[in-house]
Amino acid sequence: MNxxxxxxxxxxxxHGDPAIEIGKxxxxxxxxxxxxxxxxxxxxxxxxxxxxxxSSSNQATIVEHTPGCRTIRLTxxxxxxVPRQEIFEYCGEFLTxxxxxxxxxxxxxxxxxxxxxxxxxxxxxxxxxxxxIQLHTYHSLGAVKYESVETIPKIAATRLDxxxxxxxxxxxxxxxSPQEQEHMRTLVSSKGDIDIIPCGxxxxxxxxxxxxxxxxxxxxxxxxKIIFYVGRFDQRKGIETLVRAVGxxxxxxxxxxxxIIGGGSRPGEKDGMERDRIEGIxxxxxxxxxxxxxxxxxxxxxxxxxxxxxxxxxxxxxxPFGLVAIEAMASATPVVASDVGGLxxxxxxxxxxxxxxxxxxxxxxAAIDRILSDHDWKNQLGLGAxxxxxxxxxxxxxxxxxxxxxxxxxxxKSENLATTSA
Ligand code: UDP
Numbered sequence: 001m002n003x004x005x006x007x008x009x010x011x012x013x014x015h016g017d018p019a020i021e022i023g024k025x026x027x028x029x030x031x032x033x034x035x036x037x038x039x040x041x042x043x044x045x046x047x048x049x050x051x052x053x054x055s056s057s058n059q060a061t062i063v064e065h066t067p068g069c070r071t072i073r074l075t076x077x078x079x080x081x082v083p084r085q086e087i088f089e090y091c092g093e094f095l096t097x098x099x100x101x102x103x104x105x106x107x108x109x110x111x112x113x114x115x116x117x118x119x120x121x122x123x124x125x126x127x128x129x130x131x132x133i134q135l136h137t138y139h140s141l142g143a144v145k146y147e148s149v150e151t152i153p154k155i156a157a158t159r160l161d162x163x164x165x166x167x168x169x170x171x172x173x174x175x176x177s178p179q180e181q182e183h184m185r186t187l188v189s190s191k192g193d194i195d196i197i198p199c200g201x202x203x204x205x206x207x208x209x210x211x212x213x214x215x216x217x218x219x220x221x222x223x224x225k226i227i228f229y230v231g232r233f234d235q236r237k238g239i240e241t242l243v244r245a246v247g248x249x250x251x252x253x254x255x256x257x258x259x260i261i262g263g264g265s266r267p268g269e270k271d272g273m274e275r276d277r278i279e280g281i282x283x284x285x286x287x288x289x290x291x292x293x294x295x296x297x298x299x300x301x302x303x304x305x306x307x308x309x310x311x312x313x314x315x316x317x318x319x320p321f322g323l324v325a326i327e328a329m330a331s332a333t334p335v336v337a338s339d340v341g342g343l344x345x346x347x348x349x350x351x352x353x354x355x356x357x358x359x360x361x362x363x364x365x366a367a368i369d370r371i372l373s374d375h376d377w378k379n380q381l382g383l384g385a386x387x388x389x390x391x392x393x394x395x396x397x398x399x400x401x402x403x404x405x406x407x408x409x410x411x412x413k414s415e416n417l418a419t420t421s422a
Contacts, residue, residue: 007110007111007410008046008047008048008049008107008109008111009041009046009047009048009109009111009112009113009406010050010051010098010109010111010112010113011034011037011038011048011049011050011051011115012050012112012114012115012119013030013031013051013116013119014052014076014091015082015084015087015116015118016028016030016031016052016116016139017031017055017071017073018031018034018050018052018071019052019063019073020055021264021296027232028231028232029139029199029321029322029323029324030115032323033115033139033199033323034115035065035071036200036202036399037399037402038065038069039065039066040398041069041403042066042067042069043066043068044399044400046068046403047068047107048068048069049072049107049109050069050071051071051072051074051094051101052071052072052073052074053073053074053076053077053082053087053090053094054073054074054075054076054079055073055080055082056079056080056081057079059073059079060073061073061074072101074094074097074101075093075097076090076093077089077090077093084118085153085155088121088155088158088159094122095122095125095126098126099126099129109132110132110410111132111133111134111135111406111409111410112126112127112132112134112135113134113135113136113137113174114135114137114170115139116137116138116139116140117142117162117166120162120163120165120166120170121162121166123136123166123170124165124170127169133171133406133409133410133413134169134170134171135170135171135172135173135174135405135406136166136167136170137174137176138163138175138180138320141163141180141183141184141187142156142160142163143160143163143183143187143188144183144187144318144320145236145318147318148236148318163188164188164189167184167188167189167191167192167194168189169192170192171413172193172195172405173192173193173194173195174195174197175195175196175197176196176198176199176321176342177196177198177321177341177342177344177345177346178196178345179340179341179342179344180320180321180341181196183341197398197401197402198321198342198345198346198392198393199321199326199398200395200399201323201326201327201389201393201394202330202394202395203330203389203393203394203395205303206303206306207303207330207332207386209303209304209307210307211307211308213304213307214303214307214308215308217301217304217308218301218304218308220308221256223256224257224258225251225254225256225257225258225310225372226258226260226309226310227242227257227259227260227311227313227368228260228305228308228309228311228313228328229242229262229263229313229314229315230261230262230263230302230306230312230324231314231324233263233272233274233275233278234274235274235317236316236317236318237315237316237317238316238317238338238358238359239261239274239315240277241338241358241359241364242259242261242313242364243278243281243287243291244281244285244361244364245313245315245365246259246291247285247287247361248361248362249365249368249369250365250369251369251373257290258290258291258292259287259290259291259292260292260294260305260309261278261291262294262295262305263297264295264296275293279293302327303331306327306328306331306333307331307332307333309328309331310371310378311333311334311335311336311353311368311371311378312324312325312328312333312334312335312336313335313337314335314336314337314338314343314347315337315338315358315364316343316358317338317340317358317359318340318341318358319337319338319340319342319343320342321341321342322337322341322342322343322346325342325343325346325347326389326393329346329347329353329388329389329393330386330389330390330393331386332382332383332385332386333382333385334352334353334354334371334378334381334382334385335347335352335354336353336354336355336356336364336368337353337354337355337356338355338356338357338358338359339355339356339357340358346393348384348388351381351388352381352384352385352388353371353381353385354367354370354371355367
């Protein structure tokens, strides 16, 4: 049965706007995931509406991306940036606006795929009001996250309750790695249905430009030894570990050594504070001359940065998946990553890069040094990395798996209805 074309899917991402520029404020992997999944599903014939919160009065309320895929921004709370730990109080309003939109547009959504716990709540409440199949992707699990932070926010208890409820009631949970599934089972609940479908990346976009061309484009020398980080400025990302690793690298003093720390932040905001802290550590270790902070890296330049790098470092304390790792790998750049979460799934130590214990600057330094000091092995790891992404993490492959899951859930539902009405 081909149920597509006629079926409308709602992807909900209350705090991660799929239409926004990535790298700014709290925008990161979730925004990329929702947008890519939405567009790829539309290509496969589904009608996809991605719902998010309007966060500025200058934003368009509807953004058309590709045929069959658009972002719809609903007014819930102030038309301004609100940190994610303060958004829950506006989720009721978000649901009301969503129901209003559905009624006014005359669209009937048969599937809702929610992202992050805030959206999980919206999806569960929506399901109380109409027949709907809910799928959920966590992006981050409170039960894991709170293990590695010093101050537990007030909202924690609510979040943990919602994360448990959605696991036990959604028609399907999409875990992005076996490690994430394991965390759900051991830390959240033994009930509920989980499928593993990883995140993906665009294997045509990353890996097109070679190292030398990329360096030319970015004004970097072919002689440079480039260590690259890109992502949000958030303590959980472990940028401090990377900087301290570079500070204790045995390549210190090599005039060709370069550390590029990419990712956006605006002064005075939360990300800005972490960036100031990191800049302070760079200064303390006297690494200013070899370190650059290019800020948010635009979409057109990102493939060149990954390709130009000799090694990409993902030093997160915790990472449910970690898109940056597979983007670097698709660009044939080896990855040195923390031995945690989804990174244990994407990065194969000694084959596509190296894994090191989180927060262990000495181990990161040793891993980075090993790769930078063996040119042939570095290239071999890069080829292994590219092959792994081609085989397992292309967006088209991932969207195909999601699409099949949606179809099977719709079929199961209609068979169920047929049996109960017979
Ligand atoms: N990103 C970007 N430009 C930047 C910083 C980040 O395009 O300046 C993108 C990056 O390419 C990746 C995403 O933001 O696709 C970060 O996703 P990841 O899963 O690594 O981390 P998260 O933000 O979800 O914690």
